Amino acid sequence: MRILVTGSEGMLGQAVMTRLATAHDLIGVDLADADLTQADQVQALFQRVDPGWVIHCAAWTDVDGAETAREACMAVNGLATELMVENCDRQQAGLTYLSTDYVFNGLGGATGYAEDQKRDPINYYGLTKARGEEAVETMNGPWQIVRTSWLFGDGSTNFPKTIRRLLGQKPQLKVVDDQRGCPTYAEDLAAILGFLVTSDSRGIFHGTNSGQCTWFELAREIAGLIMVDAQRIGACQGSEYPTAAMRPACSVLQSQRLEASGCPDRESWQDAVARYIHLLESGQARHP
Numbered sequence: 471m472r473i474l475v476t477g478s479e480g481m482l483g484q485a486v487m488t489r490l491a492t493a494h495d496l497i498g499v500d501l502a503d504a505d506l507t508q509a510d511q512v513q514a515l516f517q518r519v520d521p522g523w524v525i526h527c528a529a530w531t532d533v534d535g536a537e538t539a540r541e542a543c544m545a546v547n548g549l550a551t552e553l554m555v556e557n558c559d560r561q562q563a564g565l566t567y568l569s570t571d572y573v574f575n576g577l578g579g580a581t582g583y584a585e586d587q588k589r590d591p592i593n594y595y596g597l598t599k600a601r602g603e604e605a606v607e608t609m610n611g612p613w614q615i616v617r618t619s620w621l622f623g624d625g626s627t628n629f630p631k632t633i634r635r636l637l638g639q640k641p642q643l644k645v646v647d648d649q650r651g652c653p654t655y656a657e658d659l660a661a662i663l664g665f666l667v668t669s670d671s672r673g674i675f676h677g678t679n680s681g682q683c684t685w686f687e688l689a690r691e692i693a694g695l696i697m698v699d700a701q702r703i704g705a706c707q708g709s710e711y712p713t714a715a716m717r718p719a720c721s722v723l724q725s726q727r728l729e730a731s732g733c734p735d736r737e738s739w740q741d742a743v744a745r746y747i748h749l750l751e752s753g754q755a756r757h758p
């Protein structure tokens with residue numbers, strides 16, 4: 471199948487381009503190829519590529535910056551997604567839209583969120599991604615919304631990489647222990663997307679590695695993997711690190727619909743982080 475992958479230079483987009491390359495005819499595009507907020511550029515892109523399916527990874531992902539650059543964020547996450555929907559329908563292409571745990575307020579308790587729970591975005595970025603979801607739900611053709619969370623992978627910045635670097639620079643770290651979620655390796659999410667686009671599954675899915683933890687627990691796992699004394703990492707409250715955008719207390723994503731779709735078992739977040747840290751430690755990462 472010919473698949474248009476937007477945001478192909480981003481963390482997830484790169485993983486998708488690598489993972490799905492042997493099974494599909496992939497056309498990756500990023501901002502340098504087309505500004506997806508511009509209707510004429512999107513239409514020209516669709517006419518040129520004529521995709522059978524689109525995996526829409528492109529997004530405004532600066533969560534704190536979104537609180538002030540509201541218009542720009544809404545254009546990328548809301549308007550550009552509306553243009554994706556319009557053009558997919560015109561050219562009879564299916565659409566997979568990547569979304570986020572931040573479409574929920576994080577106050578749902580330890581069991582987390584099912585796919586059909588009501589959206590109630592915690593911050594402006596979450597609101598714009600929710601707008602994108604609403605646009606996708608109006609599509610006439612086949613669509614999938616895949617929400618993910620705490621994404622890490624071979625990209626410029628991510629949490630495991632930052633913790634590994636800081637442990638090399640500072641004797642002690644304090645990491646937030648009152649925010650809980652599901653870490654997700656971009657490689658593993660790319661595999662889930664590869665499964666979903668060739669399945670008959672339609673609707674909303676949650677795509678993460680299995681299990682859940684706090685940022686503090688994740689940081690201690692990383693310390694263990696690089697043979698550093700985990701006691702060097704202490705726990706703190708999120709209120710000690712105020713951010714422009716609010717963060718959810720618990721945004722664990724339940725994945726019943728993905729499991730029911732026949733998707734192969736997902737690896738635990740611990741094993742996924744171990745694979746990524748090994749990539750960094752062995753010098754094999756494209757973005758060390």
Ligand SMILES: NC(=O)c1ccc[n+]([C@@H]2O[C@H](COP(=O)([O-])OP(=O)(O)OC[C@H]3O[C@@H](n4cnc5c(N)ncnc54)[C@H](OP(=O)(O)O)[C@@H]3O)[C@@H](O)[C@H]2O)c1
Pocket residue numbers: 476477478479480481482483500501504505506507526527528529530531546550568569570571599617618619620621622625
């Ligand atoms: N990262 C996370 O923790 C996380 C968590 C939950 C959900 N998600 C979702 O997962 C998806 C992938 O995230 P990611 O972390 O891989 O994102 P990313 O690394 O920030 O990549 C997004 C890509 O989209 C491109 N882009 C931005 N504006 C564009 C425009 N107007 N036209 C065309 N391309 C544009 C960016 O280009 P520039 O770099 O040049 O701006 C970038 O290459 C997104 O939908 C995101 O909302 C991410």
